[in-house]
Amino acid sequence: MTYDKSVEVFPTTVWSAGAGCHGACGQKLYVKDGKLIKIEGDENASWNQGRSCPRALALTQYVYHPDRITTPLKRVGKRGEGKFEPISWDQAFDTCEEKLKSIRDEFGAESVVFAQGTGRDVGGPISFLCYNYGSPNWVQLGLSGQSCYTPRLGGMKATLGDFCVMDAGQFSALRYDDPDYQVPKVIIVWGQNPPPTCSDGFFGHWVVDCMKRGSKIISIDPRNTWMSTRAEYHLQIRPGTDGALALGMLNVIINEGLYDKEFVDKWTYGFDRLKERVQQYPTHKVAEITWIPEHLIIEAARLYARNSPAAIHWGVPIDMNPEGTTVAQAISHLWCITGNVDNPGGNVIARPSHGVTTYPYSTEELVGLYGQDLVDKLNKARIGCDTYPMVKGFRGWAQPDMVIDQIDSGTPYPIKGAWIQTANILGGQAARAKFHYQALKKLDFVVVVDLFHNPTSMALADIVLPAATFAEKDSFRSWWVPLGVMHKTIQVGDCKSDWEINIEMANRLNPDCKYNNIKELINDRLSVADITFDELVNQGSQAMPPEGHSSRPYYRYEKGLLRHDGKPGFTTETGRIELYSKAFESWDVDPLPFYREPAQGPVNTPELYEKYPLIMITGARSHMFFHSEHRMIPWLREKNPEPYVEVHPDTAKEYGVYDGEWIYLENDMGKVKRKVRISLRVHPQMIHTLHSWWKPELKGSEPDLFGVWDYQINQIIPGPQDSSSGFGGGQYKTTLCKLSRINE
Amino acid sequence: MAKMGLFINYDYCTGCQSCAVACQQEHDFPAGKCGITVTEYVYPAEKKPVAVDFLPFPNELCDLCIRRHQMGEDPACVKHCQAACMMFGPLEQLVKEMEKTPRSALFSPR
Numbered sequence: 001m002t003y004d005k006s007v008e009v010f011p012t013t014v015w016s017a018g019a020g021c022h023g024a025c026g027q028k029l030y031v032k033d034g035k036l037i038k039i040e041g042d043e044n045a046s047w048n049q050g051r052s053c054p055r056a057l058a059l060t061q062y063v064y065h066p067d068r069i070t071t072p073l074k075r076v077g078k079r080g081e082g083k084f085e086p087i088s089w090d091q092a093f094d095t096c097e098e099k100l101k102s103i104r105d106e107f108g109a110e111s112v113v114f115a116q117g118t119g120r121d122v123g124g125p126i127s128f129l130c131y132n133y134g135s136p137n138w139v140q141l142g143l144s145g146q147s148c149y150t151p152r153l154g155g156m157k158a159t160l161g162d163f164c165v166m167d168a169g170q171f172s173a174l175r176y177d178d179p180d181y182q183v184p185k186v187i188i189v190w191g192q193n194p195p196p197t198c199s200d201g202f203f204g205h206w207v208v209d210c211m212k213r214g215s216k217i218i219s220i221d222p223r224n225t226w227m228s229t230r231a232e233y234h235l236q237i238r239p240g241t242d243g244a245l246a247l248g249m250l251n252v253i254i255n256e257g258l259y260d261k262e263f264v265d266k267w268t269y270g271f272d273r274l275k276e277r278v279q280q281y282p283t284h285k286v287a288e289i290t291w292i293p294e295h296l297i298i299e300a301a302r303l304y305a306r307n308s309p310a311a312i313h314w315g316v317p318i319d320m321n322p323e324g325t326t327v328a329q330a331i332s333h334l335w336c337i338t339g340n341v342d343n344p345g346g347n348v349i350a351r352p353s354h355g356v357t358t359y360p361y362s363t364e365e366l367v368g369l370y371g372q373d374l375v376d377k378l379n380k381a382r383i384g385c386d387t388y389p390m391v392k393g394f395r396g397w398a399q400p401d402m403v404i405d406q407i408d409s410g411t412p413y414p415i416k417g418a419w420i421q422t423a424n425i426l427g428g429q430a431a432r433a434k435f436h437y438q439a440l441k442k443l444d445f446v447v448v449v450d451l452f453h454n455p456t457s458m459a460l461a462d463i464v465l466p467a468a469t470f471a472e473k474d475s476f477r478s479w480w481v482p483l484g485v486m487h488k489t490i491q492v493g494d495c496k497s498d499w500e501i502n503i504e505m506a507n508r509l510n511p512d513c514k515y516n517n518i519k520e521l522i523n524d525r526l527s528v529a530d531i532t533f534d535e536l537v538n539q540g541s542q543a544m545p546p547e548g549h550s551s552r553p554y555y556r557y558e559k560g561l562l563r564h565d566g567k568p569g570f571t572t573e574t575g576r577i578e579l580y581s582k583a584f585e586s587w588d589v590d591p592l593p594f595y596r597e598p599a600q601g602p603v604n605t606p607e608l609y610e611k612y613p614l615i616m617i618t619g620a621r622s623h624m625f626f627h628s629e630h631r632m633i634p635w636l637r638e639k640n641p642e643p644y645v646e647v648h649p650d651t652a653k654e655y656g657v658y659d660g661e662w663i664y665l666e667n668d669m670g671k672v673k674r675k676v677r678i679s680l681r682v683h684p685q686m687i688h689t690l691h692s693w694w695k696p697e698l699k700g701s702e703p704d705l706f707g708v709w710d711y712q713i714n715q716i717i718p719g720p721q722d723s724s725s726g727f728g729g730g731q732y733k734t735t736l737c738k739l740s741r742i743n744e
Numbered sequence: 745m746a747k748m749g750l751f752i753n754y755d756y757c758t759g760c761q762s763c764a765v766a767c768q769q770e771h772d773f774p775a776g777k778c779g780i781t782v783t784e785y786v787y788p789a790e791k792k793p794v795a796v797d798f799l800p801f802p803n804e805l806c807d808l809c810i811r812r813h814q815m816g817e818d819p820a821c822v823k824h825c826q827a828a829c830m831m832f833g834p835l836e837q838l839v840k841e842m843e844k845t846p847r848s849a850l851f852s853p854r
Contacts, residue, residue, distance in 0.1 A: 038769060041824055052824040054765035195758035195826070205826045208758060212828075224786070224794040226758050234792075623760045634775035635765050680786050680794045 013484030016120035018469035019056040020626025023198035070493020073464040082701030097508040099445045109134035111416045115141035117423035123359035125502040132506035136378035139398040142430030144730030145721025151319040151728035155328025158583040161571030164347040166313040168206035182345040183213040185307035192315025193225035196621040201480040233300040238291040240598035240734035246330035248286030249301040251278040258305035260339030270580025277592045309345030324728020330593035348553040354529035356478040388726030389587040401720030408439035417445040427455040427694040428628035431717040455708040466495040473497030482542040598734035599722045612736035617688040628692035643693040645674035648684040667737040669716040746834035755847035756829035759798035763821035770820035779805035806853040
């Protein structure tokens with residue numbers, strides 16, 4: 001609302017920097033004299049229906065923060081000294097062009113890595129630049145085992161040939177009121193406390209909406225959360241054992257005959273072999289592995305299987321299990337054998353809205369954008385391809401743990417440069433964070449594209465390019481639904497969007513680059529949807545896929561809407577849901593799900609467990625922050641001023657620590673400072689602490705780097721990934737540690 | 745005008761703090777000043793080992809967004825509440841909501 005006639009109101013879609021998230025909520029930007037004065041949730045946007053998270057609501061403090069980088073910078077002192085000078089965009093682009101071309105000429109395009117953080121409006125532009133440059137090494141650098149959604153995507157792709165999400169009515173603008181929609185009777189919330197999240201194209205509070213409409217919850221979470229304390233069943237699982245639990249639940253559902261026999265007969269492949277495999281996981285054994293009482297496993301499995309529709313909503317801990325891809329496969333089997341596939345209120349197949357590609361999610365999309373020849377060529381040189389067939393066959397990511405090892409060792413070929421775009425690797429996702437720091441220091445040329453200085457830009461950057469928030473750019477989003485556009489309403493300094501920066505660079509590095517500007521690119525990509533950027537802006541920035549489109553549920557496998565040949569069935573080799581996965585077979589991964597113990601823990605490393613008896617869970621989401629961002633935003637930081645660790649009262653007593661005390665979390669890799677929060681939220685044998693902490697108010701130059709070596713928890717998270725497919729198994733939730741007092 | 749208030753179905757409050765930041769933006773309050781603060785309660789409960797609850801408290805700075813009300817809009821906190829667990833209205837009416845809603849609270853900040 002506005003009190004002032006001179007204020008213009010622009011509805012737009014939200015994705016990435018600003019709010020920071022994966023979401024697609026609609027927000028209204030209030031602009032006066034070219035300045036953003038306020039933001040409000042857009043009640044016409046079906047995603048959020050007028051609601052808003054605190055990060056979006058703090059947008060004015062973000063956009064106009066005095067620490068924003070608003071002009072390109074070049075480093076003038078030594079690396080890490082923190083001395084930068086403003087330069088023009090022409091100078092910045094010229095330098096990047098010259099350096100990147102010289103590396104390509106001398107060492108080959110593969111010697112530059114293109115590093116992004118999580119799945120935001122950077123995956124599209126950075127892969128675009130990477131492919132136009134000719135490098136195969138597009139990577140979520142630091143993210144051990146690519147343990148964020150990629151393992152889940154891989155597990156689903158290998159099973160159904162597609163990806164699935166819980167149906168909260170998000171594919172229809174009418175949402176819960178759509179007559180075709182049904183609320184899930186039961187929702188398994190697996191490894192997530194949804195309210196603080198907007199992850200994987202899913203607004204966390206949709207689960208809350210469903211609860212109000214009658215959905216019962218089964219919460220699988222080692223912690224007590226808002227969600228778990230409102231659940232019918234709370235399975236307080238030992239971190240890293242989700243694979244065993246899934247197999248135990250499959251065991252119950254199969255052996256008790258609770259699966260959907262007609263669906264299994266008609267639409268799946270390999271059921272008998274799955275049945276045989278799950279016999280290895282009787283519930284008493286699973287109870288011992290997971291620390292969950294046996295009767296709760298059985299009762300939860302029954303509640304899920306006996307109610308239809310039922311849905312599973314899951315979080316990043318799935319990926320961080322050992323063999324994360326396989327764990328995802330096992331969990332997806334639960335919805336597959338109960339027939340909760342593409343049905344209202346079940347797990348529906350999710351494809352990019354209207355078939356538009358923004359951020360290529362699959363190999364097929366990469367081929368669609370860049371052609372089979374280039375994709376084939378790059379697949380051969382990608383780091384990790386020779387070791388992990390899945391890295392070659394799925395998604396186009398280089399294997400992050402192997403990338404940093406190769407940057408360090410220089411073999412089999414040297415890495416000379418890095419283009420790091422809106423990814424605070426050192427303050428954020430990098431397990432073995434110190435090792436990443438030391439290895440990345442060896443590079444000849446590093447570009448950092450970001451909105452604020454952070455430990456990564458300070459420690460590494462030769463050139464810093466200022467990026468824009470969602471309010472400052474034209475862009476587009478098609479991650480499931482809706483098809484949305486971001487609409488540039490303000491300009492801050494000389495900032496440019498990630499797309500603008502990368503299209504300019506791509507043209508300089510590839511004379512055959514297909515697009516000259518962002519509008520051309522967006523309109524070309526939108527052409528399959530038969531809509532233009534301007535049309536989307538004029539209709540309030542969002543659209544839902546029409547009825548009968550392959551990106552809109554329901555029951556597409558019956559209607560022949562999934563396969564290229566138009567036949568009913570799924571996009572797998574057999575045309576069926578492959579409970580015995582032919583894709584995994586071709587990638588040298590066990591075609592059937594199995595369980596493996598976490599690398600560290602009471603079972604695998606009893607001696608280490610004696611020395612470090614606490615299982616450290618990191619990375620639960622905060623309402624206030626998106627990963628390593630937002631620590632400089634006053635309205636947000638004041639509500640979560642310090643990095644805390646949750647410690648059970650009994651554990652606190654045992655270690656003699658008090659509430660509010662600063663202590664170390666310690667293991668053989670080092671120690672990290674945390675403030676104790678004594679809380680019944682955690683199990684006595686576990687602690688939980690927030691991730692990605694650094695303090696923008698501290699000194700940025702080395703050695704301080706904004707306090708990152710005091711607070712970055714990933715310094716004591718080991719690597720490489722604990723997964724034989726190359727995907728999954730970052731040890732962010734299963735590392736052992738102890739508490740130690742700072743003064744002793 | 746009838747006396748107005750805020751009804752909060754706190755069983756559904758997820759502690760997201762949208763109300764607080766919405767309030768700060770609406771009133772142009774700096775950090776440290778806010779018309780509604782959210783407190784977390786983690787405690788051993790009767791039917792389950794642990795309960796986790798949140799309660800927003802509209803304090804002395806809360807003016808019930810009177811300016812928004814005059815324009816026919818809900819207060820900023822109510823509008824943005826992600827769990828949609830807040831209501832603004834005449835106290836008389838909100839009392840009736842309270843009667844049918846266990847674990848709820850009613851505030852009359854002014």
